[in-house]
Amino acid sequence: MIDSRYRRFAPARVVEHADGSVDAYAAEGGFVLRLSAREYAITRLFDGRRDAAARVEAARESGWNAAMIEGLAADLATHRLLQAGTHEPLPPPAHNDDERIGLGWTGLEPTLAGVPPWNLPPSSLPGSRVSPGLTGGLTGLVTGRRGQANQIDRPLAPDPFVALGRLLIWPLRSRAHLAAFLALCGLAIALVIHHRHEWWQMSAGLFGSYRAIATAAIAAALVNLLSMSTRAAAIARYTPSTPRLGLVYGILGIPRLFVDTAGVAERAGRTERVRIVGAGLVGTAAAASIAVLLWFLFIGSQVSIARFCVGLTIVTTIALALRLNPLMRYDGYFLLCQWLDTPDLREQAIGALLGVRRRPWFVRARRIPYRALLAFGLAVLAFLLVLLVALLWGVGGWLAERFHGTGFLALLSVMGVYMVRQYSRAAVDRSSMGRLKKPWRPTRRQKIAALIVAIVCVLPYPYSASGEFEILPRDRADVRALVAGDVREVLVKEGDVVSAGQVVARLDDAAQRARLAAAEAELARLDAELAIVRKGAREEEIEVARSKVETAKAAAELAERSAARVASAFRAKSVTPQEYERAQGAAEVARQQLLEAERALALIESPALEERIQSLEAQKRRIQAELEFARQELAYAEIKAPIAGRIVSPALQFARGQYLNRGDLLAVIEDTAELYADIRIPESSIGQVAIDADASLKPWAFPHTSFDGRVRAIAPVADDDAYGKVIRVQVVVQDPGGKLRTGMTGNAKVDAGWSLTLIVFTRAIARLLFVELWSWIP
Known part of the structure; x- marks a missing residue:
């Protein structure tokens, strides 16, 4: 902390001259300022006890006004001869003569001995803690330029917000309080993990509806309220000043609460500054933890409140993750800067990337190792590149898909406006080294680089789509079963080369053989019956036919009883499906033989008729067609390769014993x-x-x-x-x-x-x- 509460003139030594003027030497930096006798008399008013009003009143008799006093104070601050108090900040010195004349600081031109004027850092230089320049806030700028305080569109009374924030800043009191707060956050995480199924169900119910938009908007406003209230309470507790807060209007005129951290908060000690910056993160984490606890309390009684708490937790968690990221200019970055006591960490990192190892005006600020700055700069550039690609690829792709080129150009326009606004906030009339900016003109190296690029552009290049x-x-061909049946034998394996027509596997053909035998028997019967009808029959033949009918009847009854027993055993799962099918097939053959015997007897006993002969010939043609179909089905029991190639299907490894329906895939040949x-x-x-x-x-x-x-x-x-x-x-x-x-x-x-x-x-x-x-x- 600075010793005095108000501005104090503190030279290392003063050398008087014969004409009454003095040379005031600064304690650091080798700065020397020549003051006239009249100016030296006024500098004694900066004694660390008088405020601005008291100094103006005391200098009025000497003909000095407030603008002239501020101009002298600016010169003293520039030469490090003036110390700032906690209640009265140092004045920003003028960047150029136009600003000096515009502020009325005429007739007070300083003389700097031994140091050229362009070596002075600008007043808005971040991190120059031995100069009067300040960044304009601990947590970034909302409006205005560097070195200037943020502008609040609609100021608000701070007392209600400070009272709300005091309920949440208890983790900042000590490390023990912070550990207890982290334990509370861990408890909230454990509750979510333990009840993750209910959590995912309520989370899924939020997406894809207008409820999600409303929940996100309310949650964002609540997060903004709690984080800013906590920061305001931290400023009120750890600095002797009242926080300045209010509403600022962002994109599309959407208002949000903002707490100004410029002035007194910037001049606080490192511990206090870390607490002020971290207060916003504590408020956001507290909102997430409270939302989880409320969700756990209302999960079984008030589903709508529990669902809102889930949405609030999701929004606060996303906001906390973004704000904790030290590679973005949010609370995580500013917290790291204050912890390192280096408010312009990113600027130093960019300087390291450009080869600048140190800056001449850093005297008391903590120096960061060059390699650490280089690593941080590379990390920031990589993150910005990933963020830019994700933005163009994700949001830009979606806009281009929905609105074609118009949407993509709109995204580029918004990004351009944002970058211009960011640059305008950081712009000053001097460069980062303190020199006045000059119009840009290409150097010889830049001209050579441009010429090389132009030559490369006209070189031939092989284009490839x-x-x-x-x-x-x-x-490629599929090997499929053309008849239903069990796989009895697999003759190839995966990776084997087969020729077209080669047998790949064999199916159980008992049913096909039975149908083939039945068709052949029926065809033989019809041939015999047709011969009998044509030539007639003797009495002995009729008796033989009757005997065959009796024999076939007995065989059919025996086969029916056997099939019934096997069917009963099959229902009790005592026999295999193959045995059941064989029994049913045998019964079917016995019935067919009985029918053939009866028809043969009727044919022998009936007289020969032309119509009868035509009917038998028609039946014979039908049975011949069935016989051909049965032979084809019997051939299909051998599954053959449709083309020559290599087996690429692993299904053959365990195909033996599987039951395939007609059309089921057995293997693939390529x-x-x-x-x-x-x-x-x-x-x-x-x-x-x-x-x-x-x-x-x-x-x-x-x-x-x-x-x-x-x-x-x-x-x-x-x-x-x-x-x-x-x-x-x-x-x-x-x-x-x-x-x-x-x-x-x-x-x-x-x-x-x-x-x-x-x-x-x-x-x-x-x-x-x-x-x-x-x-x-x-």
């Missing part, structure tokens, strides 16, 4: 004598692809190997893809080493000829101009 690919075989790659090329690049063009493929399995190919065919239609239309291009792939396998994927490039480098790398911009923007012209 790229897309994802999948390896396909020359031919002819891999020649491999093809099916490349999906975007429609925007297909115009440069032609038949017989060279192609190069890199599968994910072999990232260091490139496979050559040649375009064989281009699909006549475009297919839908996740990111637009694509056209399939089929390429014959050369794989002499046999490394590729069907189904492999990767990325491929198809040669589209040579073009200028500038044209190749601006092709997307050209499409935007000549297609998208052209469509907007009425």
Whole structure:
């Protein structure tokens, strides 16, 4: 903390001259300021006890006004001869003569001995704790420029917010209180993990409805209220000042509560500054923990309140994660800056990336190792790059999909406005080294670099259309069961090479053989019956036919009883399905034989008629067709390969004993004598692809190997893809080493000829101009 509560003139030594003027030497930095006798008399009014009103009243008799006193104070502060108190900040010195004249500080031009004027840091330089310059706030700027306090659009009375924040700042009192607070947060996390199923159910009920938007808006407002109230309470507790807070209007005029941390809070000690910055994080974490506890209390009674608490927890957790990130200019970054006692950590990191190892005006500020600054700068740049890509890829892609080029240009416009506003806040009239800014003119190195870029742009460059690919075989066929049955024998395995027509597996053919035998028997009976009808029968033949009927009847009754016993045992799961089918087949054959015997007897006993002969011949033709079908089904019991190739299905390994219905898949055969790659090329690049063009493929399995190919065919239609239309291009792939396998994927490039480098790398911009923007012209 600074010793005095008000401004105090504190030179290291004073040297008087014969004309009454004095040279005041600063304790640090080698600064010397020459003061006239009249000015030196006024500097004695900066004694650390008088405030601004008392100094003006005391200097009025000497003809000094408030502007002249402030101008002298600015010169003293610039030369490190004035100390700031906790109740009265140091004045920011003028950046240039125009500001000095505009403020009325005329007639008080300082003389700086030994140090050129351009070595002085600007008043708004962050981190210059030995100079009068301040950042304008501990937690960033909302409006205005660096070194100036934030502007609040609508000031509010701080007392209600301070009273609310005092209920939440107890974790900042000591490390023990902070540990207890972290334990409370851990308890909330444990409750969510223990009841995660109920949590996920209520979370899923929030998405996809207007309830989610309303919950998010209320939760964001509540988080803003608690975090800012906690920060206001921290300022009121740890500084001798009343916090300044109110509403500021952001994008689209949406108001939010803001607490100004400029002035007294900036000049507080490091511990107090860390507490003030961390108060907002404590308030946000407290809101999340309270929401979890309330959810646990109301989960069984008030479902609507519990669901709102879930939404509040989600919003506060996301806000806390974003604000804790030290790579973004939020509370996490400012907390790290205050903990390191280096408010301009990011500026130093950027300077380290540019090769600046230190800055000459850092005297008492903590110095960060150059490697640490370099690592932090690289981390910030990487994070910003990832954030930019995610923004353009996610939000920009969604806007382009919904609103085409208009949505993407709107996103770029918003980003441009935001960057301009950020730059305007940080802009000063001097550079980071204190020099006055001059108009930019290209240097010799920049001209040489521009010439090299121009030469590169007109060099020829091989353009290639790229897309994802999948390896396909020359031919592929499914091996399926053409009849139902159990797999009795598997003759091949995965990886075997088979020829067309080779038997792959055999099914149980008992039923097919039974039907074939029945059809043959029926055909023989019809032949005999037809012969009998045509020539007639003797009495002995009639007796033999009657004897056959009796025998067939007895056999049929025996087969029926046996089939009934087997069926009863099958229902009790005492016999196998095969035994049951055999018994039913035997009974069916016995019944058929009885029917044939009865028909033969009737035929023998009946007289020969022409109509009877025609009927038997018709039955004979039907039985012949059934016989051919039964023979075909018996042949289908042997499953054969439809094409020559390699077995690529692992299903054969455990196929024995499985029951297959008609049409069930048993195996897959691929002819891999020649491999093809099916490349999906975007429609925007297909115009440069032609038949017989060279192609190069890199599968994910072999990232260091490139496979050559040649375009064989281009699909006549475009297919839908996740990111637009694509056209399939089929390429014959050369794989002499046999490394590729069907189904492999990767990325491929198809040669589209040579073009200028500038044209190749601006092709997307050209499409935007000549297609998208052209469509907007009425």
